[in-house]
Amino acid sequence: MLQVKDLSVTYRARRGPGVAAVRGVDFEIPDSTFVGLVGESGCGKSTLGFAIAALLDERRNTVRGHVLLDGVDLYQLSPDQLRALRWSKLSVVLQGGMNAFNPVLRLKHQFMDVMKAHAKLSKAEMTKRIAQLLAAVELDPAVMESYPHELSGGMKQRAAIALALVLEPRLVILDEPTTALDVVVQRSIVTMLSQLQHRLRFSVLFVSHDLGLVLEVAQRVMVMYAGQIVEDKPADLIIDEAHHPYTKALLGCYANPRATRVSLTGIPGTPPDLREHLHGCPFAPRCTQRMDICETEAPRLLPLKDGSVACHLYTHKEVPAR
Numbered sequence: 001m002l003q004v005k006d007l008s009v010t011y012r013a014r015r016g017p018g019v020a021a022v023r024g025v026d027f028e029i030p031d032s033t034f035v036g037l038v039g040e041s042g043c044g045k046s047t048l049g050f051a052i053a054a055l056l057d058e059r060r061n062t063v064r065g066h067v068l069l070d071g072v073d074l075y076q077l078s079p080d081q082l083r084a085l086r087w088s089k090l091s092v093v094l095q096g097g098m099n100a101f102n103p104v105l106r107l108k109h110q111f112m113d114v115m116k117a118h119a120k121l122s123k124a125e126m127t128k129r130i131a132q133l134l135a136a137v138e139l140d141p142a143v144m145e146s147y148p149h150e151l152s153g154g155m156k157q158r159a160a161i162a163l164a165l166v167l168e169p170r171l172v173i174l175d176e177p178t179t180a181l182d183v184v185v186q187r188s189i190v191t192m193l194s195q196l197q198h199r200l201r202f203s204v205l206f207v208s209h210d211l212g213l214v215l216e217v218a219q220r221v222m223v224m225y226a227g228q229i230v231e232d233k234p235a236d237l238i239i240d241e242a243h244h245p246y247t248k249a250l251l252g253c254y255a256n257p258r259a260t261r262v263s264l265t266g267i268p269g270t271p272p273d274l275r276e277h278l279h280g281c282p283f284a285p286r287c288t289q290r291m292d293i294c295e296t297e298a299p300r301l302l303p304l305k306d307g308s309v310a311c312h313l314y315t316h317k318e319v320p321a322r
Helices: 045-053 079-085 107-117 122-134 141-145 152-162 183-200 211-219 235-241 243-249 292-296
Strands: 002-011 019-029 034-036 063-070 090-094 171-175 203-208 220-224 227-233 303-305 307-309
Touching: 002 045, 019 045, 034 045, 034 211, 045 171, 045 203, 090 152, 107 122, 107 141, 107 152, 122 141, 122 152, 152 171, 152 183, 171 243, 171 307, 183 203, 183 211, 203 211, 211 220, 211 235, 220 235, 220 243, 227 235, 227 243, 235 243
Parallel strands: 034 203, 034 220, 090 171, 171 203
Antiparallel strands: 002 019, 002 063, 220 227, 227 307, 303 307
């Protein structure tokens, strides 16, 4: 359904080469699949999501590569063609989605604005559709008469997700949709989202820095570091069968709540400066398993039996059987 091919994004700078936020990313998302994208802050996750939706300002960045939705390259479309595709085939819930509503309009009018622009429905049909969507995200349909400030943070985020689904898109990109919420509300929204995705059969790209949260709901997890995908694996395998040292290090930052003794290991060092030209493996300065080749040659993404990994540990030998 979605194919991303050799996608790169560079933010322009007044001096110097700019910031290479996304560097040669390739992946696919089939129909009705829930995919998580995780990594530290600044690794390029949000930029990748915006680039897939063709939302980046062309005056401030350079995008190279291809994003194909149902075989159509979004970067070959005119602005009018892109406008027709958004909401109907592709929608986005932003990190600040809770504050994306117009504060002086009732919720129902903001839903209707989208439907008037992209669909031919009567007022009664639009009202019925809004009530169905609010009920689907576990909100009372009467909420449509409310102003945004009358809703709690969790309610506004649920409404933002409902708005993203108003025209039944094929793909929904969620950029850190639960970051500003407390843990209990995070869990309820993520559970609700997983149930919605399973029932309505749309695909999700869930962008988050919280690997534990992503593992709760995703079918597949992509791990991003320094603008690149370094591991791509089914979610049910990644805990016990992670291959990339960075993925293992991320897992070491989370505690097992059922364990009698908790052991956490942080990741030493800091991510590389993406304004600089990177030599070798970007994770090498922080990696406990680095080799000489890691300092000079960048690893490529290699296919595995289940997924793929970009690491020299697996370049010249088979991945050890588990």
